[in-house]
Every structure is written in structure tokens, then in C-alpha cells.
Amino acid sequence: MTYDYDLFVIGAGSGGLAASKRAASYGAKVAIAENDLVGGTCVIRGCVPKKLMVYGSHFPALFHDAAGYGWKVGEAELDWQHFITSIDKEVRRLSQLHIDFLERAGVDLIPARASLVDPHTVEVDGRKVTAEKILIAVGGRPVKPDLPGMEYGITSNEIFHLKQQPKHIVIIGAGYIGTEFACIMRGLGSEVTQITRGDKILKGFDEDIRSGIEEGMTNHGIKLIKKNVIETVEKVPSGIKLTLSQQDQEPIIADVFLVATGRMPNVEGLGLENAGVDLVEGNIEGPGYSNMMAIAVNEFSQTSQENIFAVGDVTDRINLTPVAIGEGRAFADSEFGNNRRLFSHDTVPTAVFSNPEAATVGLTEAEAHDKYGDAVKVYRTRFRPLFHSLTGAQEKTMMKLVVDGNTDKVLGAHMVGDSAGEIIQGVAIAVKMGATKKDFDATVGIHPSSAEEFVTMR
Structure with missing residues (x-):
């Protein structure tokens, strides 16, 4: 035919x-x-x-x-x-x-x-x-939950076209989108409140990434309200009023409400x-x-x-x-193309462009322990970047390698801090190729740089 x-x-x-x-x-x-x-x-x-x-x-x-x-x-x-x-x-x-x-x-x-x-x-x-x-x-x-008043909320589709900068934006959702836009809007000067159903943001990421980003967000003035869901949303003369599930939580009024609860x-x-x-x-x-x-x-x-x-x-x-x-x-x-091949979904690196930024490749510490048990070794460092030695800002960088103690193979690499995405992109090549901790140790670091910590952790 x-x-x-x-x-x-x-x-x-x-x-x-x-x-x-x-x-x-x-x-x-x-x-x-x-x-x-x-x-x-x-x-x-x-x-x-x-x-x-x-x-x-x-x-x-x-x-x-x-x-x-x-x-x-x-x-x-x-x-x-x-x-x-x-x-x-x-x-x-x-x-x-x-x-x-x-x-x-x-x-x-x-x-x-x-x-x-x-x-x-x-x-x-x-x-x-x-x-x-x-x-x-x-x-x-984007998908919104079928709850009263959700028509007053915008999604990630509309946030790029706001006619005015929000004075106070409320965000529901604890994933990439909600977390990134919370940091973006706070950096631009808006008051930001982020509401999450769980007790921590970024479910599925390594725990050190989750806690590291949360600490930075809180230090930057973002208000995180955890273990809460939206009960109702209504339009009031002063903006948008959100009533939360926890009885001890006062209603919140904001001028923009971003629904970032999934796609x-x-x-x-x-x-x-x-x-x-x-x-x-x-x-x-x-x-x-x-x-x-x-x-x-x-x-x-x-x-x-x-x-x-x-x-x-x-x-x-x-x-x-x-x-x-x-x-x-x-x-x-x-x-x-006469080249039958699979695309591998294993060891895919990714970044969260929050503030602080984070990036990851491979297994989290929890995933590694589930798969390899007590043989897992974890190498971790946390430090104040050289750049901030003169600024007075209390910014911290975290780097972490998860290693199979039996084979010395690096199973995962995780980072929170400036340029995390750029740094992990390079580290991902080594992890994808099956590099060992000894390979990392044998690599000469670029000094002074944050990235050198990945080859100096002992």
C-alpha cells in the first residue's frame, strides 16, 4: 500500500x-x-x-x-x-x-x-x-485537583504571562515546578508561601538534597507550610483566600495562587x-x-x-x-536508520533549578541500601563556598557519593549548591561509564573550585 x-x-x-x-x-x-x-x-x-x-x-x-x-x-x-x-x-x-x-x-x-x-x-x-x-x-x-475554588489558581502555563509581579504568591506542590517557582519568585522579591502535603519537598530525591534545598529556601525567606492540603479557595476583595486542612493554620491571602501539583x-x-x-x-x-x-x-x-x-x-x-x-x-x-537500538532510562541525571540549586545522577542513598544492603558506603562533604567567604552569606554546598563497597563502583552522585547542574553533568559521564571510587580518587582536582570536592572526599 x-x-x-x-x-x-x-x-x-x-x-x-x-x-x-x-x-x-x-x-x-x-x-x-x-x-x-x-x-x-x-x-x-x-x-x-x-x-x-x-x-x-x-x-x-x-x-x-x-x-x-x-x-x-x-x-x-x-x-x-x-x-x-x-x-x-x-x-x-x-x-x-x-x-x-x-x-x-x-x-x-x-x-x-x-x-x-x-x-x-x-x-x-x-x-x-x-x-x-x-x-x-x-x-x-498541568493538572489541578478537583477542589473548590481551583479555578482561581494559575498553572505553570500562565505564570510566564503575569501582567504584574505578585506581591505575595502561594504555591501548592512539592515537586520540581512548585519548588523552582517558589525560589524564582522569592529571588525576584515576592513574598512566597509554599504548601506541601508531605513533610518534605521533592519526593524521590536523595534525603540530603531534600533537606539541603529546604534549609536554603527557609534561609532565603520562603515560608514552607507542611502536612497541609487546600480545603477551599475563594476570591475576596484583598485577593485570593486559601483555607487549609490543619485547624491551627490561619487562612492565607495572596494575590496569585500557583497550582503546581503535577502533570x-x-x-x-x-x-x-x-x-x-x-x-x-x-x-x-x-x-x-x-x-x-x-x-x-x-x-x-x-x-x-x-x-x-x-x-x-x-x-x-x-x-x-x-x-x-x-x-x-x-x-x-x-x-x-537501520540501527535498532534502545534508549536507556538508567542513570539519567537531572537538576532542580531552585535556590540553592541541586543535581543528581544514579541511586539515592536509600535506593542503594535497598539494593545493596550494608555494603553501601557514603562519602559526604558540606562546606561554605569560597565565593561567600567575603559576602557574609550563610550559603552551604553539599556533595555526596554513594558507593558499592563490594565493587567500589559509584552508584550515585548528588549535589546541592551553586552550579550543581553544570558539575553533575560531568560527573554523570563517569557514573554512566561505571567509574569506581578509586577512579574519582585518582582524578586531579581543579583548585580552587567546588567541583574538586568530588575527587577529594575520603
């Missing part, structure tokens, strides 16, 4: 872009459909604009720290409109860049939403298009049932949430239909931009 395309990709985010360009490089005829700005969550309303906000939030502390080095810095004031407009301009520049890359690669871009009609047919822009293979890469979306795969309206694509059930824990459904895939990103594939956040796997890119390229190599 003759098809209109060798590959039709639904969704022009990180995974879809990577797969379409790689498949086209092998000579495949490819089309990609997107009904939003090209670039997906990361470029439009995720890691790129968020990281620009992170950079912007660091300046007040730098102005303050400069005094310790003899600099006289005058009154500083944030022009919020300039700030958010500049970020939006950069987002749109990057989106256009991705469009240009698709054009150069020979990929047809269809600016419309696509849905499945049958295993080889999609409906897009009022017409039906056939393809030998279909890739679903539509990502995820779910964006499977609605895809017509998956028309093509016989199976879903797998997951869930977001907590009151007010329903079950989450994701596209079920095997290790080659293949769905229950042999010619339909899915990558990225629409599946129930690691939700990170580089992972979606890796999955998309592995799919294209396997299906169009």
Missing part, C-alpha cells in the same frame, strides 16, 4: 522534533502536526523560559554580595514588563528557529491538531492523511480508541485527583499497534526533555 508519508508525527515538542528530523535525515518522507507554537513544553512554557526567570532571580543576591567585594551598588528595581516581554520574545525566536530546522530537514509542518482515524490515518487541518508509521509526541499538561499525559482527543492504542493507568496521589492515563509502550517506544509509537511525557516514563529527545532519536534510528 502507498502512503502519503513514511512517518507522521503528532506533536512538535522535544521528542517529536528530534524524531522527525532524524527520520528525515535517513530519507524518510515526514510530516509533523502542531496546533501551538513549535517547540513544546520545554521551549514555550517550561525549561527555557523558566531558566531565564531563574537567571533573572539571581541578580538581587548578586547585587548584595557585591558589597562584600567592595562594590557600591545603588538601588535596584525590576521592570517586570521588560522582564516577561524579553522572555516571551526569546521563546518566540526559538520557536521560529525550530520551524526553520524542520524546513531545512525537509519535514512538512502542518500547523493544526491531528487525531487518529485508524492505525494508518490521521485527520488534520480538515483532511485525512495516511502514513506507514505514526509517532505520538504530544507531551503532558498528566495529554491523551484527550487523540482518537487513540480509533486505532486500538492501549493506555496504562497511573495516578497522582492526593485528594481531588482522578487516575492518570498514559500511552502504553514497550522498550522500543512501540504501542499496542505495531506501526504506532509514542515518546516523551505522553508515556509513563521519565518526564524530562533530554529523555524525550533520546527516545525520539532512538525510535528514528531503529525504524528508519
